[in-house]
Amino acid sequence: MMLTVSLELQQTLKEMNLTEGEYQKITNHLGREPNFNELGMFSVLWSEHCCYKNSRHLLKKLPTEGPRILQGPGENAGVVAIGDGIAVAFKIESHNHPTAVEPFQGATTGVGGILRDIFTMNARPIANLNSLRFGPINAGEDAQRNRYLFSRAVEGIAHYGNCVGVPTVGGEVFFDESYSGNPLVNAMAAGVLYDDELMESGAVGVGNPVLYVGSDTGKDGMGGAAFASRELDEASNEDRPAVQVGDPFSEKLLIESCLEAFQSGYVLSAQDMGAAGLTCSGAEMAAKGNKGMLIDLDKVPAREPDMKAYEYLLSESQERMLMVLDKGHEQAVIDIFSKWGVPAVVVGEVTDDENIRFLYHGEEVVNVPAKLLTDLAPSYKRGAEPPESERAKALRNRDPEEGLTDILLSEVGSWLEKLFGQLNIARPMGVFQQYDRHVQNNTLLASESNTSGVVRLRKKGGAFSPYSIALTTDCNPRYVYLEPWSGAKSAVAEACRNLACVGAEPLAVTDNLNFGNPEKPEIYYQLYYAVEGIKEACEAFQTPVTGGNVSLYNEHSGTAIYPAPVIGMVGLLENNATPMTPQFKSAGDEVALIGRFKPTLGGSEYQFLRQDEIYGRPPTISLQDEVRTLALVRQLIAESQVQSVSDVSLGGLLVSLVENTFKQNLSEQVGETGLGLALNLADLQARESLRLDALLFGETNGSYLISYLPDQKAAVQQACEEAKVAFEPLGAVLDSPVLTLQPDQKEISLQSALDQWRTTLAL
Amino acid sequence: MKFGIVVFPGSNCERDSFDAAVRALNEEAVYLWHQDTDLQGVDAVILPGGFSYGDYLRSGALARFSPMLNSVRTFAEQGRPVLGICNGFQVLTESHLLPGALTRNTSLQFLCRQVALTVENTKTLYTHQYTQGQTITLPIAHAEGNYFAQPDTIKQLEDNHQVVFRYAEDVNGSINRIAGICNKAGNVLGMMPHPERNLWKQTQWTGEGRPLFDSLYTSILKTLASV
Numbered sequence: 008m009m010l011t012v013s014l015e016l017q018q019t020l021k022e023m024n025l026t027e028g029e030y031q032k033i034t035n036h037l038g039r040e041p042n043f044n045e046l047g048m049f050s051v052l053w054s055e056h057c058c059y060k061n062s063r064h065l066l067k068k069l070p071t072e073g074p075r076i077l078q079g080p081g082e083n084a085g086v087v088a089i090g091d092g093i094a095v096a097f098k099i100e101s102h103n104h105p106t107a108v109e110p111f112q113g114a115t116t117g118v119g120g121i122l123r124d125i126f127t128m129n130a131r132p133i134a135n136l137n138s139l140r141f142g143p144i145n146a147g148e149d150a151q152r153n154r155y156l157f158s159r160a161v162e163g164i165a166h167y168g169n170c171v172g173v174p175t176v177g178g179e180v181f182f183d184e185s186y187s188g189n190p191l192v193n194a195m196a197a198g199v200l201y202d203d204e205l206m207e208s209g210a211v212g213v214g215n216p217v218l219y220v221g222s223d224t225g226k227d228g229m230g231g232a233a234f235a236s237r238e239l240d241e242a243s244n245e246d247r248p249a250v251q252v253g254d255p256f257s258e259k260l261l262i263e264s265c266l267e268a269f270q271s272g273y274v275l276s277a278q279d280m281g282a283a284g285l286t287c288s289g290a291e292m293a294a295k296g297n298k299g300m301l302i303d304l305d306k307v308p309a310r311e312p313d314m315k316a317y318e319y320l321l322s323e324s325q326e327r328m329l330m331v332l333d334k335g336h337e338q339a340v341i342d343i344f345s346k347w348g349v350p351a352v353v354v355g356e357v358t359d360d361e362n363i364r365f366l367y368h369g370e371e372v373v374n375v376p377a378k379l380l381t382d383l384a385p386s387y388k389r390g391a392e393p394p395e396s397e398r399a400k401a402l403r404n405r406d407p408e409e410g411l412t413d414i415l416l417s418e419v420g421s422w423l424e425k426l427f428g429q430l431n432i433a434r435p436m437g438v439f440q441q442y443d444r445h446v447q448n449n450t451l452l453a454s455e456s457n458t459s460g461v462v463r464l465r466k467k468g469g470a471f472s473p474y475s476i477a478l479t480t481d482c483n484p485r486y487v488y489l490e491p492w493s494g495a496k497s498a499v500a501e502a503c504r505n506l507a508c509v510g511a512e513p514l515a516v517t518d519n520l521n522f523g524n525p526e527k528p529e530i531y532y533q534l535y536y537a538v539e540g541i542k543e544a545c546e547a548f549q550t551p552v553t554g555g556n557v558s559l560y561n562e563h564s565g566t567a568i569y570p571a572p573v574i575g576m577v578g579l580l581e582n583n584a585t586p587m588t589p590q591f592k593s594a595g596d597e598v599a600l601i602g603r604f605k606p607t608l609g610g611s612e613y614q615f616l617r618q619d620e621i622y623g624r625p626p627t628i629s630l631q632d633e634v635r636t637l638a639l640v641r642q643l644i645a646e647s648q649v650q651s652v653s654d655v656s657l658g659g660l661l662v663s664l665v666e667n668t669f670k671q672n673l674s675e676q677v678g679e680t681g682l683g684l685a686l687n688l689a690d691l692q693a694r695e696s697l698r699l700d701a702l703l704f705g706e707t708n709g710s711y712l713i714s715y716l717p718d719q720k721a722a723v724q725q726a727c728e729e730a731k732v733a734f735e736p737l738g739a740v741l742d743s744p745v746l747t748l749q750p751d752q753k754e755i756s757l758q759s760a761l762d763q764w765r766t767t768l769a770l
Numbered sequence: 771m772k773f774g775i776v777v778f779p780g781s782n783c784e785r786d787s788f789d790a791a792v793r794a795l796n797e798e799a800v801y802l803w804h805q806d807t808d809l810q811g812v813d814a815v816i817l818p819g820g821f822s823y824g825d826y827l828r829s830g831a832l833a834r835f836s837p838m839l840n841s842v843r844t845f846a847e848q849g850r851p852v853l854g855i856c857n858g859f860q861v862l863t864e865s866h867l868l869p870g871a872l873t874r875n876t877s878l879q880f881l882c883r884q885v886a887l888t889v890e891n892t893k894t895l896y897t898h899q900y901t902q903g904q905t906i907t908l909p910i911a912h913a914e915g916n917y918f919a920q921p922d923t924i925k926q927l928e929d930n931h932q933v934v935f936r937y938a939e940d941v942n943g944s945i946n947r948i949a950g951i952c953n954k955a956g957n958v959l960g961m962m963p964h965p966e967r968n969l970w971k972q973t974q975w976t977g978e979g980r981p982l983f984d985s986l987y988t989s990i991l992k993t994l995a996s997v
Contacts, residue, residue: 169821169880170824256780256824440879440881441879444882
C-alpha cells in the first residue's frame with residue numbers, strides 16, 4: 008500500500024518537475040502534505056524560470072547600485088534616472104522554449120510579456136529590441152526547420168510590436184548549430200516615466216480590494232514556467248498547450264487603460280500575470296507587501312465553462328494583470344477599464360495573515376504562506392569555483408591557428424566575399440524591415456544589428472527633452488563557450504562599445520543568462536564564471552545590473568546551447584546630441600584604428616568558416632583599456648572631431664572596415680555609397696607580428712574604427728595621446744567601391760562582397 | 771484652428787499626428803473617441819495609423835462602423851478636410867469615402883522603410899506647398915498597403931488627377947505605384963506613407979512631411995477667411 012502511494016507520488020512529482028527533497032520541504036513548512044492544487048503552485052513557482060533556484064546565489068554577486076538607479080532588481084523592471092524628472096524603465100526576458108515548439112506565438116508572447124513588465128511600472132513603452140539566436144537557416148540537415156522557426160519568430164515579433172505601437176529599434180541575430188532545436192528569443196523593452204511615479208508590486212492595506220484586469224482566463228500555457236525549465240527533446244512538440252497565445256490588440260488596450268488607471272491614484276500596486284499566472288502574481292504581491300491575499304476563483308473571468316481550480320491557478324493566458332486598489336474607489340478604476348473595453352473585476356482582498364488563499368465553489372482549495380512560494384523557494388549552490396572540464400580545457404588550449412595555413416594577399420577578395428556571405432555577418436535587413444522602427448516619432452537611429460538604436464525622450468506632456476537613450480543587446484556566445492569568464496566580460500564590453508559608438512554614456516545593464524542544464528558540472532562552470540565576468544565588467548564600466556532573466560535547461564536531445572549571457576544596455580545622450588553612425592561619409596576622409604588591438608583567430612567567424620568548428624582562446628580583454636578608450640571615443644564624438652565611429656567586431660578588422668563602406672541605413676538604397684578604401688596595414692602587421700589572416704579577420708576587443716577630415720588628424724591624434732590610447736592611421740576613403748591593402752596592390756572590387764552582404768539573409 | 775484626431779481602440783499613431791498639429795503647426799488638437807459622435811467643432815479630421823479594433827476581419831473594416839465615423843462621413847460630405855494616414859487610409863476605403871482597397875503587400879510581410887514618393891498633384895488642400903513632380907522621402911510601415919481597384923476606377927483616378935502620391939519604385943505591389951489618393955472633391959486624402967513621421971530634423975520641425983500639414987493649415991485659413 009505504502010509503495011503504491013509513493014510510486015504515484017513519485018510520478019506526480021516527476022511530472023511537476025519537483026524533487027522529493029522539495030516535497031519534504033513543503034510538507035515540513037506546511038505541517039501537512041500539500042493538496043494537488045498547492046503542489047501545482049509549488050511546481051511552477053519553484054521552477055528555475057520563476058525562482059532561479061540554480062542561479063539566485065550567483066546573481067547576488069552582481070553590482071546593483073549606482074547614483075542613477077531608482078529601482079534595482081526585484082520589481083518588474085529596473086529604472087534609471089535620466090534628468091529633469093524623466094526616468095527610464097527597462098528589462099530583458101527570454102521566451103526560448105515556447106519559440107522552439109510554436110515560433111510565432113512563442114516570440115509574440117515574449118514581446119508581450121516584457122512590455123507588461125515595463126508598463127506595470129507605470130512607464131509608457133518606447134522601445135523594443137530583440138536578441139535572436141537560431142540554428143543555421145541555409146545549410147545543414149535542420150536548415151529548413153530552422154528557417155521556419157526563425158522566419159515565424161521574426162513575424163511574431165513584428166506582429167506584436169508593430170500592433171502595440173512600440174518601435175523596434177535594435178537587437179541582433181546570431182546563427183549557430185547549437186541553437187538548432189533550441190533557439191533563443193530574448194526580448195528587451197524600455198519605457199519612460201516621470202517624477203518618480205513608480206508603481207510598486209507589493210500588496211498594501213488590509214481589506215483593500217484585489218482587481219483582476221484583462222483577458223479571460225483559459226487553459227492555454229498550462230504550466231508554461233515548469234515547461235520552460237526542462238530540457239527539450241523530440242516529444243516537446245507535444246507540449247504545445249504549454250505555449251500561450253498572444254493578442255497584441257488586447258495588450259494595446261491594456262497599456263492605455265492601465266496607464267490611465269494609474270493616473271487616477273486609486274491603484275496602489277500592480278503586477279502582471281506572466282509565468283505561472285494568477286498563482287505567481289498573487290503570491291508575489293502578497294509576499295512583497297508582507298500581507299496575505301484571498302482570491303475567489305469563481306469571480307475570475309473564464310474563457311470556458313467548468314474550469315478546474317488547478318487550471319485557474321496555473322493558466323498562463325496572456326494580457327492579464329492583478330492590482331490592489333484603494334478601497335471605496337473600485338468603480339472609478341473599473342470605469343476606466345470599461346471605457347477601453349478591458350474586463351476588470353474585483354476577485355479578492357488583501358488580508359493580514361501573510362498567506363495566499365484561493366476559494367473555489369465556496370471551498371478553500373489553497374492556503375499556503377505566500378513567502379514559502381517565493382522568498383523561501385529552494386536555492387541550490389553547486390559549489391564555489393567549480394573546476395573546468397578536461398574537454399573544455401583541451402578545446403581552449405588548442406592553438407587558434409592550428410590547421411590553418413595563412414592566406415595570400417591575392418586571396419583577400421575571395422575571403423571577404425565568403426565572410427560577407429556568412430549568416431552572422433550578412434545584413435539582416437530582411438528581419439529588421441519587418442519591424443516598425445519609427446512609430447511614436449522619436450527614433451533618432453534604428454540599428455540593424457550589433458549597434459545601438461537611439462530614441463528621443465519627451466518631457467511629460469510630449470515636448471522634446473534634450474535627452475535621448477541608446478539601447479543595445481550583445482553577446483558573442485562562441486567566446487563564452489571557449490572561456491566563460493573573459494567571454495562574458497567581452498559581452499559587456501561589446502555592449503558598452505555599441506553605446507559609445509553613437510556617443511552615449513553607458514548607464515545600466517539588464518542581462519539574460521541563457522545556458523544549458525546547470526545540474527551538469529560543465530554547464531554550471533560556464534554559468535558560474537559568466538556571472539563572475541559580468542560582475543567584474545559591470546563594476547569596471549560602473550553599469551549596475553538592474554535585473555533581467557535566467558533561462559536554463561536550453562538543451563536539445565542532451566546537447567547544450569553555446570552559453571549566451573546576453574547583455575542589454577541603456578546609455579544616455581544629452582544636449583540634443585545627434586547620434587554618431589558607423590558608415591564612412593565621404594571620399595578623402597581618413598581612417599584610423601584606435602584602442603587596444605589584439606586580434607586572434609580563436610572563436611572567430613573566420614576560423615568557423617574555414618574549420619567548421621571553433622577552438623583556442625577567444626579575444627583577450629583589458630577592462631582598464633576598454634574604459635579609457637570608451638571615454639576617448641565619446642569625447643571625440645562630443646567635440647565633433649570624427650565623421651564616423653564603429654568598433655571592430657565579428658569578422659575582424661577588414662570586415663568591419665569594409666562594412667563601413669556599405670550604406671546601412673534602411674532609409675536609403677544599399678550599394679549607393681560607392682565608397683572604397685585605400686589602406687596601408689603593413690606597419691600594423693609588422694608591429695603586432697601577425698599573420699595576414701589574423702590581422703585582417705582575427706577578432707579583438709577594445710578597438711574602434713574612426714574616420715575624420717584630413718585637417719582634423721592632428722587634433723584626433725593629440726586627443727589619443729593625451730588619453731594614452733593607441734592611434735593607428737590605416738588609410739583613406741576612396742570614391743569608388745574598391746579596396747587596396749598596400750599602395751602598389753591591384754584593386755579588389757567590393758561589389759561581390761556587397762552582394763553577399765545584401766542577399767544572404769533575405770527572408 | 772482645431773484638428774480632430776480620431777482614436778479607435780488599437781490606434782497607435784494618434785500622438786504622432788498630434789505632433790503635427792500641436793508641435794509643428796502650433797495649433798490646437800483634440801482626440802475624438804471612437805464611441806463619441808461630437809466633432810467638437812474641429813476644422814479638419816485626421817484618421818491616424820495603427821491597428822483599429824486589432825484590424826480583425828480586415829484592416830479598417832470594423833472602424834467604419836464606429837459612431838465617430840458616421841460624424842466623420844457627414845463632415846467629409848460637407849467638403850471639410852479628412853486626412854487618413856496608413857490605417858486611416860484603410861478606414862477611408864473600407865468606409866467608401868475613397869475608392870479601391872488596400873490588400874496584402876506582395877512580399878506578404880510587414881514592410882517598414884523609407885520610400886521615395888513623387889508628388890503627382892499639387893493642386894490639393896494638402897499638397898500645394900510641394901512642387902509638381904517633387905520627390906520626397908517618407909517612411910512606410912504596413913502589411914496591407916497594396917492598392918487595388920478595378921481598371922475603370924484606376925482610369926478615373928488617373929484622369930481626374932486623384933493620384934496625389936506615387937511611389938518612385940514598386941514597394942508593395944500597388945497598381946500604378948499608387949501611394950495616396952484623394953476623392954473627386956479633393957477634401958479627403960488617404961495615403962499609406964507617414965508624413966507625420968517625417969516632421970523633424972534633429973530639433974527643428976523641418977521634415978519633408980511638414981509641407982503637407984502647412985498646406986492643410988493655409989487651406990483651412992483660406993476657407994475660414996472666405997466664410
